[in-house]
Amino acid sequence: MSDAKYRRVVLKLSGEALAGEEGFGIKPTIIQSIAKQVKEISELGVEVAVVVGGGNIWRGKIGSEMGMDRANADYMGMLATVMNSLALQDSLENLGIPTRVQTSIEMRQVAEPYIRRKAIRHLEKGRVVIFAAGTGNPYFSTDTTAALRAAEIEADVILMAKNNVDGVYSADPRVDANAEKYETLTYLDVLKEGLAVMDSTASSLCMDNDIPLIVFSVMEEGNIKRVVTGENIGTIVRGK
DSSP, rough: OOOOOOOOEEEEEOOOHHHHGGGGSSSSSHHHHHHHHHHHHHHOEOOOOOOOOOOTTTOHHHHHHHOOOOHHHHHHHHHHHHHHHHHHHHHHHTTTTEEEEEESSOOOOTSOOOOHHHHHHHHTTTTEEESTTTTTTTTTTTHHHHHHHHHTTOOOOEEESSSOOEEEESOTTTTTTTTEESSEEEHHHHHHTOOOOSSSHHHHHHHHTTOEEEEEEEESTTHHHHHHHOOOEEEEEEEO
8 A cells, every 4th residue: 555645536437538539438448558557556445436427328318308307317427327337347247356246226125225434345455336317316417426435435536537528627628729738726716707617506515525636538547546646646726
C-alpha cells in the first residue's frame, strides 16, 4: 500500500468508454484493458469500487426524444448499466480478481442488492465492487451515482476515466484548437463556467461532501495506476 496515495477509490467509467471507436456495444480489448488496470491498483492494496454508465447500449435522453416516457427511458438505461457491470465483472474475475456487482434495483438472480455496509465489507476483504443500475431512480445520472456512492462508502477520491479527453478543458479540444486544459479546478468553477465534467447534481454532491475528483484518460495503459500513485496527469477538481 506504500505506493498508493489513496486507500479507497470510486472509478467512474462511461458506457461509451467500453465501446471504443464503434460507439456502441462492448469492445473486448477495451474492457480487458480496463480490467487489467483495475487489477494493477487492486494489487497495490487499494479498495476499488466501480460505477459504469450505460450509454454504449442505451441513453435515456434518446428515448425521451423519441417520445418515450422519461422514467421508462431512464429505467432502460439502468438495465444497460447492469449489462456493462456484468461484463466488467467477468473480465475482472478472468484475471483472478474477486468481484461483486450490487444493483440499486433488485435482481437477485443476477447480482446482489445494494447494501452499504455489505459493500464496505466486500471492499475491506479486497473485492472489487461494481455499483450498477444507477441510484435506482429516474432523472439521476451515473455521475450522481458515483458521487452518492463515494460519499456513502467514504471513498478518498472519484477517478473519472474518459475515453476521448485527458482532462478538463475550457472548450471541446476536438473542436476548438485554442481550448485550454486545466490542471486544477474547484467545483464552484465547474458550476459557474458550465464545464462538462459531471452534471450539476453530482458536482454539488461532491462539493458538499468534500470529495475530490480526478479526470483523466483511461485509453492509455497504466493510467489508472499512475493516478492512484499520485502522478500529475489529468485534472483535479476539489471542493475549495
